[in-house]
Structures are given as structure tokens and as C-alpha cells.
Amino acid sequence: MKIKLEDVSKTFQTFRAVRGVSLEIESGEMVALLGPSGSGKTTILRMIAGLEYPDGGHILFGDTDATRIPVRERGVGFVFQNYALFPHMTVAENIGFGMKVSKTKRSKAEIASRVNELLGLMRLDGLGNRFPSQISGGQRQRVALARALAVDPTVLLLDEPFGALDANVRRDLRRWLREIHEELGITSLFVTHDQEEALDLADRVVILNEGNIVQQGTPEEVSRAPNSRFVTTFLGDTNRIPASVHDGSAVVGEIRLPAPNATNGAAEILARPRDLDWQSQGPGIAARVLRVIDRPDGRRLVVSTDAEAHLELDVAPEVVASVGATGFVTIRRGQVFNI
Amino acid sequence: MARRQPGQPRRVGDSPAFKWSLIVFVVVTSLIVIVSPLVVIATEALGRGLPAYFAAIAEPDMVSAVTLTVVVALIAVPINTLFGIAAAWAVTKFDFPGRRLLIIVIDIPFSVSPIVAGVSYLFVYGLQGLFGPTLQSADIKILFALPGIVMASMFVTAPFVARELIPLMQAQGRDLEEAATSLGASGFRTFMSVTLPNVRWAMLYGIILCNARVMGEFGAVSVVSGNIRGETNTLPLHVELLYHDYQTAASFAAASILAFLAVLTLIAKVWLERQGAGRAGRPSLSGPPVPAPVMEKA
Numbered sequence: 001m002k003i004k005l006e007d008v009s010k011t012f013q014t015f016r017a018v019r020g021v022s023l024e025i026e027s028g029e030m031v032a033l034l035g036p037s038g039s040g041k042t043t044i045l046r047m048i049a050g051l052e053y054p055d056g057g058h059i060l061f062g063d064t065d066a067t068r069i070p071v072r073e074r075g076v077g078f079v080f081q082n083y084a085l086f087p088h089m090t091v092a093e094n095i096g097f098g099m100k101v102s103k104t105k106r107s108k109a110e111i112a113s114r115v116n117e118l119l120g121l122m123r124l125d126g127l128g129n130r131f132p133s134q135i136s137g138g139q140r141q142r143v144a145l146a147r148a149l150a151v152d153p154t155v156l157l158l159d160e161p162f163g164a165l166d167a168n169v170r171r172d173l174r175r176w177l178r179e180i181h182e183e184l185g186i187t188s189l190f191v192t193h194d195q196e197e198a199l200d201l202a203d204r205v206v207i208l209n210e211g212n213i214v215q216q217g218t219p220e221e222v223s224r225a226p227n228s229r230f231v232t233t234f235l236g237d238t239n240r241i242p243a244s245v246h247d248g249s250a251v252v253g254e255i256r257l258p259a260p261n262a263t264n265g266a267a268e269i270l271a272r273p274r275d276l277d278w279q280s281q282g283p284g285i286a287a288r289v290l291r292v293i294d295r296p297d298g299r300r301l302v303v304s305t306d307a308e309a310h311l312e313l314d315v316a317p318e319v320v321a322s323v324g325a326t327g328f329v330t331i332r333r334g335q336v337f338n339i
Numbered sequence: 340m341a342r343r344q345p346g347q348p349r350r351v352g353d354s355p356a357f358k359w360s361l362i363v364f365v366v367v368t369s370l371i372v373i374v375s376p377l378v379v380i381a382t383e384a385l386g387r388g389l390p391a392y393f394a395a396i397a398e399p400d401m402v403s404a405v406t407l408t409v410v411v412a413l414i415a416v417p418i419n420t421l422f423g424i425a426a427a428w429a430v431t432k433f434d435f436p437g438r439r440l441l442i443i444v445i446d447i448p449f450s451v452s453p454i455v456a457g458v459s460y461l462f463v464y465g466l467q468g469l470f471g472p473t474l475q476s477a478d479i480k481i482l483f484a485l486p487g488i489v490m491a492s493m494f495v496t497a498p499f500v501a502r503e504l505i506p507l508m509q510a511q512g513r514d515l516e517e518a519a520t521s522l523g524a525s526g527f528r529t530f531m532s533v534t535l536p537n538v539r540w541a542m543l544y545g546i547i548l549c550n551a552r553v554m555g556e557f558g559a560v561s562v563v564s565g566n567i568r569g570e571t572n573t574l575p576l577h578v579e580l581l582y583h584d585y586q587t588a589a590s591f592a593a594a595s596i597l598a599f600l601a602v603l604t605l606i607a608k609v610w611l612e613r614q615g616a617g618r619a620g621r622p623s624l625s626g627p628p629v630p631a632p633v634m635e636k637a
Contacts, residue, residue, distance in 0.1 A: 049521060050521075051517055051521070071517075071520050071521050072520050072521070072523055072524070072525070073523075076521065077521075078517075078518070078521040080514050080517070080518055082514065084514035084515050084517070084518040085518075086515060086518075086519075086533055086537075087537065088536045088537055097519070097522055097524070097532075098522035098523055101519075101522065101523050101524040101525070101528050101532075102523050103523070147518075147522065148521075148522075151522060151523060
């Protein structure tokens with residue numbers, strides 16, 4: 001089902017959580033709402049679910065105005081951040097709850113067979129009689145998902161779906177959720193503060209800050225062409241290098257970078273650690289190595305320039321550098337923004 | 340693991356001398372303060388033999404006192420349970436101005452001496468009191484009658500159920516109810532199949548404490564009941580009355596009934612604590628969830 005938000009806003013007491021957000025989610029699409037805490041992403045998700053009502057604007061499900069439809073009748077599947085599994089019910093009872101309380105009457109056998117089907121789909125076979133306190137975090141997450149899917153929702157909403165899991169389980173579940181999404185084709189919207197998660201999982205990423213959408217697009221679009229300093233810095237580690245723009249190029253010392261969209265004057269080059277190189281000979285920005293951090297896939301150098309600015313570079317493991325060594329930083333690519 | 344040197348305590352603060360003197364102190368104090376009165380009640384009540392004991396219990400004024408006490412409990416406990424659920428629900432699931440104040444107000448009976456409650460009821464409902472003349476002209480008797488006793492008992496025990504439920508429901512938050520509603524459950528269904536099962540042990544615990552206190556309440560009830568023998572005398576009042584009449588054996592017989600009720604309450608309480616902490620059939624939320632060592636099957 002296609003979902004459309006038209007100029008939706010929400011204020012809690014004096015805090016303007018969401019400030020006129022318009023957004024369209026195509027049928028079958030998987031969209032990430034990405035932003036720092038307090039950016040309004042969870043509030044938007046809860047308004048789509050009907051757990052909060054907007055102060056202004058409209059929420060459309062297909063062609064129906066769902067703005068005032070209560071959560072109970074909205075037909076959404078909501079996966080809560082801490083799963084909110086019913087602790088006094090078994091895994092099977094949790095999954096069957098929605099079908100049991102539904103207005104559409106189903107027989108016990110019908111519910112049981114659907115529960116079994118979902119247990120299989122979620123790879124939870126044999127755990128139906130356990131209580132939520134007796135299974136692992138990753139399993140709880142899948143029970144929560146099964147419970148939400150059991151009522152055949154028109155849209156699946158997930159609030160920080162992997163927030164409470166450790167890194168390895170998180171990555172496995174992420175890929176698996178993507179598979180489930182492709183298998184079922186259900187319109188899905190999830191909230192996260194983790195840019196890696198958003199880029200890994202979503203067809204489209206919506207980046208929010210202070211209650212506004214700052215950019216939306218495919219992972220490729222937002223990664224390659226971030227439209228603001230906020231988006232660039234939020235999406236990953238960023239070096240900020242002061243520069244000046246002259247006739248379409250940014251200049252730092254002897255380095256020139258193309259900057260077709262920047263106007264003449266003071267500017268800043270934003271560059272990822274991987275976009276910087278370390279050379280023992282000039283030309284480049286003269287710097288001294290402060291720290292060397294070795295990692296499985298390379299090494300990170302923390303260097304200090306003559307202007308006392310700290311830069312971080314990701315270089316190949318073969319690059320020779322030791323604390324105190326001097327050399328030159330060159331910029332392979334970067335985004336230029338006027339200050 | 341390093342071998343322990345002789346004389347070296349197992350852990351910090353684990354010296355045997357301290358351990359045993361502490362245990363002996365607590366046991367002796369409990370014997371003097373708690374156990375010996377109970378023994379006295381039993382021996383004094385049975386001092387003139389079993390037949391005398393049963394005769395004392397079967398005495399009409401005694402039967403009336405027991406009946407009144409049970410009737411008061413049967414009215415006050417359910418009302419206070421409903422009140423407790425409503426109060427806990429209101430202050431934990433909704434935000435409204437004065438929420439914190441309401442929590443404090445609910446707690447007042449814990450900190451106010453019951454006799455103060457009794458006296459204030461006299462001022463409100465007594466003949467010279469605020470509503471006294473109105474009530475008299477309408478021929479409604481509150482003081483020195485069952486309604487007054489019930490109301491005084493309710494005042495004293497109002498916080499019990501609410502106090503047990505509030506911390507638990509606060510810890511649970513609104514997620515479970517929101518989840519149930521988003522799955523299509525009605526408000527009533529959500530309450531019956533999600534909210535209530537998760538607080539039922541705490542609620543029963545509160546009910547038992549509430550019941551014990553209603554049956555044992557003396558101060559507030561003694562002011563408003565008027566001590567009419569065979570009519571408005573509850574069991575605790577009857578104990579005192581008999582004692583002042585120098586009917587020691589009968590007095591202790593009445594006390595033994597109260598003590599028996601207390602022991603029953605205690606057994607129920609221990610049983611409930613086991614239900615809550617250990618998880619025989621279904622887990623409750625009163626303790627932290629037990630992470631079972633289950634391997635991830637992904």
C-alpha cells in the first residue's frame with residue numbers, strides 16, 4: 001500500500017518534534033528514516049502507525065485519509081524497539097494474539113496453522129512453547145516481527161529494529177530482514193540512527209534533522225551527493241578542511257579540487273578518511289603523525305597540520321608511518337560547501 | 340584459585356565472630372519481640388482447656404465481632420482493590436497535571452496515624468459535624484454503624500493495592516498496551532489479557548496486605564464504631580473490651596482468631612512471593628527477565 005504524508009507536524013508541549021514533513025512511500029518499498037536522536041523520526045513512525053495523532057497535515061494510506069483512523073483499525077504491523085512481547089504468553093501465543101483478538105473470526109486450527117507457518121518463515125521452529133524470557137535477543141526480534149506480520153498488515157513499521165542486539169546478530173538479522181521483505185513484498189518503513197544499517201537495508205533513505213527532512217534518495221544518491229554539511233557529517237567520519245573557492249575550484253595550499261556548485265569565497269572541504277592520502281613528499285598539506293591505529297583492513301592515521309587541525313586518514317596497511325613522522329596529506333576527493 | 344589461608348575470611352566482612360554475633364542478636368530479638376507474644380496468646384487462650392476456649396469463641400458477642408470483621412473486609416477490600424487498580428492505571432499510563440501530587444495523596448494514609456482519620460470522620464459525619472445534620476434528617480447512619488467502620492478501614496488501607504501496582508506498571512511502561520492495540524485488541528481486551536495478567540501477582544499481594552490490615556485495624560475503627568457490643572464491635576475492638584472486662588481467657592481466645600487470620604495471610608503471602616519470584620507455570624514481570632542460555636539458531 002502506498003503511503004503519503006502531507007505537511008505533517010507534531011508538537012509535544014513546547015517541543016516541535018516534527019515540522020511539516022511531506023513524504024511518499026511507494027507500495028512494496030523499504031524506506032529508512034535516518035536521523036540523530038530528537039530528529040523526529042520515531043514520532044513520524046508512530047504517527048503513521050496511529051500511536052500518535054499529528055497536530056497538522058494528513059496521512060494517506062492509498063487514497064484513504066488515515067489521519068484520524070485509530071491504531072486498532074489502521075491495519076499496520078508495528079515492531080517496537082524493545083519488542084514489547086507479552087511476557088506471560090508463549091512465543092506461539094504472542095504470534096497468534098492478533099488473530100485471536102481480530103474482528104475476523106478464525107478457528108483455533110486456522111490460527112495454529114498460521115502460527116506454525118510464521119514460526120517456520122522466521123526460523124523459530126520448536127520455540128513455540130517457550131516464553132519470551134527463555135529465548136535470545138535475536139529470536140525475540142523475530143517473534144516480534146512474526147507477531148506483527150500475523151495480521152497481514154498493509155504496512156510494516158519497525159522502530160530501531162536492531163537497536164538492542166549485538167553487532168554480529170545485527171548484521172545477520174539485517175540481511176535476513178531484507179530477504180523476508182523481498183519475499184513478502186510488504187511496504188516497510190524503519191527508523192534508525194545507524195547510517196550503516198539504513199544504507200545496507202533500505203531502497204530509499206530519508207534523512208531527518210530537527211523535525212525536517214534534509215535529504216532523501218537511494219543509498220547511492222545520499223552517499224555520493226550529500227546536499228549539505230549535516231548530511232555529509234552524519235553519514236560517516238568526516239574531515240573538515242578550510243579552503244577558499246575561486247572560479248569553480250576549491251584551493252588549499254597547492255591542492256585544487258573541482259567545486260562547480262560553490263560560489264567564490266570561504267568554503268570547507270568535507271572529506272572521508274579514505275579520501276585522504278599520506279605522502280612523504282609534497283605537494284600537500286604538511287602534517288605530523290599523532291597516532292597510528294591498526295585495523296584488520298588497513299591503518300588509520302591521526303595527524304596534526306601546521307594549523308593545529310586534526311585530520312584522520314585511512315591508508316593501506318603497507319603505508320609506513322610512525323608517531324612523530326612528518327609528511328603531506330593529499331585530497332583525492334571531497335565535497336565543497338561554502339561557509 | 341589461590342588457597343585460602345587459615346583464619347582468613349572468605350570475603351571482606353565475613354569474619355565468623357561478627358557473623359555469629361549478628362545472627363544470635365537477630366534471633367534473640369525476634370524471640371523476645373515477635374515469637375513470645377504469640378506463644379503467650381496460645382497458652383493464655385487455651386489456659387482453661389479446650390472446652391472453655393470453644394465456649395469463648397461461640398459466645399454471641401464474639402461471633403458478632405468475627406462476622407462484622409469479615410463483612411467489613413468483604414466490602415472494603417474489593418473497593419480498595421478497584422481503587423488501587425484505577426489509581427495505578429491513572430498515574431502510570433496517563434500524563435496529566437498533578438500526577439505526582441496524586442501519588443503523594445494516595446500515600447497519605449501510610450503516614451497519618453489511623454486515629455487522626457477516625458477523629459476527622461467524626462468531624463465530618465458526626466452529629467455536630469459538617470454533614471451531620473443533613474445525614475440525620477435523611478435518617479442515614481454513618482458513624483457508630485457499619486458504613487463508618489467500612490469507610491475508616493478503607494481510608495487506612497487505600498494505598499495498599501495501588502502501592503504494589505504503581506512501581507510495577509511504571510516499569511512496564513505503555514509498550515505492551517500499545518502493542519496489543521496495534522494488533523487489533525480493544526481497550527477491555529487489552530486490559531484483561533495483557534495488563535492484568537502482568538500485574539496479577541503484585542495485585543494479589545496488595546490485596547492480601549490490604550485484607551490483613553482491614554481485619555486488624557484498631558485506631559481509626561475504635562473512634563467511629565462506638566464500641567457497641569454485639570453490634571459495632573470488630574474483632575480487635577472486642578479483644579480490648581474483653582481484656583478491660585478482666586475476661587483474660589476470652590480476650591486471648593479472640594486474639595488467637597486474629598493471630599490465626601494473620602498466619603493464614605502470611606502463608607498466602609509467602610506462596611504468592613514464590614509465584615512471583617520463581618516461575619512455576621507462567622512468568623511474571625515482577626522480577627527482571629531471566630535470560631535463559633539458549634543458543635542462537637540463525
